[in-house]
Amino acid sequence: xKSNFLLQSLKDNGHTLTxxxxxxxxxxxxxxxxxxxxxxxxxxxxxxxxIGRMTVYRTLDLLSSLGVLRAVYQGGGAAHYILxxxxxxxxxxxxxxxxxxxxxxxxxxxxxxxxxxxxxxxxLGHLLEILGVCEQCQAKTPLN
Amino acid sequence: xKSNFLLQSLKDNGHTLTxxxxxxxxxxxxxxxxxxxxxxxxxxxxxxxxIGRMTVYRTLDLLSSLGVLRAVYQGGGAAHYILxxxxxxxxxxxxxxxxxxxxxxxxxxxxxxxxxxxxxxxxLGHLLEILGVCEQCQAKTPLN
DNA sequence: TCTTTTATTATTACCGGGTATCATTTTTAG
DNA sequence: CTAAAAATGATACCCGGTAATAATAAAAGA
Numbered sequence: 030x031k032s033n034f035l036l037q038s039l040k041d042n043g044h045t046l047t048x049x050x051x052x053x054x055x056x057x058x059x060x061x062x063x064x065x066x067x068x069x070x071x072x073x074x075x076x077x078x079x080i081g082r083m084t085v086y087r088t089l090d091l092l093s094s095l096g097v098l099r100a101v102y103q104g105g106g107a108a109h110y111i112l113x114x115x116x117x118x119x120x121x122x123x124x125x126x127x128x129x130x131x132x133x134x135x136x137x138x139x140x141x142x143x144x145x146x147x148x149x150x151x152x153l154g155h156l157l158e159i160l161g162v163c164e165q166c167q168a169k170t171p172l173n
Numbered sequence: 174x175k176s177n178f179l180l181q182s183l184k185d186n187g188h189t190l191t192x193x194x195x196x197x198x199x200x201x202x203x204x205x206x207x208x209x210x211x212x213x214x215x216x217x218x219x220x221x222x223x224i225g226r227m228t229v230y231r232t233l234d235l236l237s238s239l240g241v242l243r244a245v246y247q248g249g250g251a252a253h254y255i256l257x258x259x260x261x262x263x264x265x266x267x268x269x270x271x272x273x274x275x276x277x278x279x280x281x282x283x284x285x286x287x288x289x290x291x292x293x294x295x296x297l298g299h300l301l302e303i304l305g306v307c308e309q310c311q312a313k314t315p316l317n
Numbered sequence: 318t319c320t321t322t323t324a325t326t327a328t329t330a331c332c333g334g335g336t337a338t339c340a341t342t343t344t345t346a347g
Numbered sequence: 348c349t350a351a352a353a354a355t356g357a358t359a360c361c362c363g364g365t366a367a368t369a370a371t372a373a374a375a376g377a
Binding site: 044045047049050079080081082083084087 | 353354355356357
């Protein structure tokens, strides 16, 4: 049984580890994030048909407020949620196919410290989103 | 009469500079961005009561597709739009009062070039959003 | 200029993601 | 075991954004 930092965070902050919350946190971790609320609901229905929409939304909000999850709103559709184990997240978004490519390394250690001092801003986390064209789409639709 | 790079972009791409579009682009530049579509509509109503919601949404979409504007979706409410004269944008978001503090300098010149090579990703722009607590809110609610 | 074609706009109705409400159930504390 | 508190689920609702369409304005051609 692997540990789940989402559940751990709930526990550490005095929240109950209920069946729905366990299911949601496990699924989130299993899928590595990048799911929308409705996608979560749909997947949960298979094994836990009793879990309702509201609980999913509420749990996602709760996790977000604890700083271990983050809602990302790309234009148009539903928000998707990314795991924030290290307090930060970087990813590339393809403007054509909307593929999301995650970047593990953090490019901003120094930069954020500088910002923090300069603006007297207490940093909780950051999100870097790079918009562009992925390799596959460059091949399909050469822009030049 | 100062130049408006939003209007210029429309012109350069063969779009008509109509009265509504002029009004929208002027207002966007005047306010320095960070307005929602409905805020724009409301402000426009004062001087141009004939301009409808749809036109505003369409114009914002058009400008976004040209890469000179970008919709930013913070959780909850409506998207707001930021000017992208240089193709990128950085800002700080206060987790408590939701104030938005813009950062002028770009911290990512080197980092994005590295990403581009490493992932063979053709970068169009980037958005860095730093979440934290601003100076005023730190004073009001000391976290420790 | 007048006509034809194309682009843009305004109105309306609609859709879907997310929220508010509240009664019910589950969990915790005593 | 009982009472209080927390969490859940069903329903209805709200609001930001979209789709569709008819009318208008602008551009192009004769």
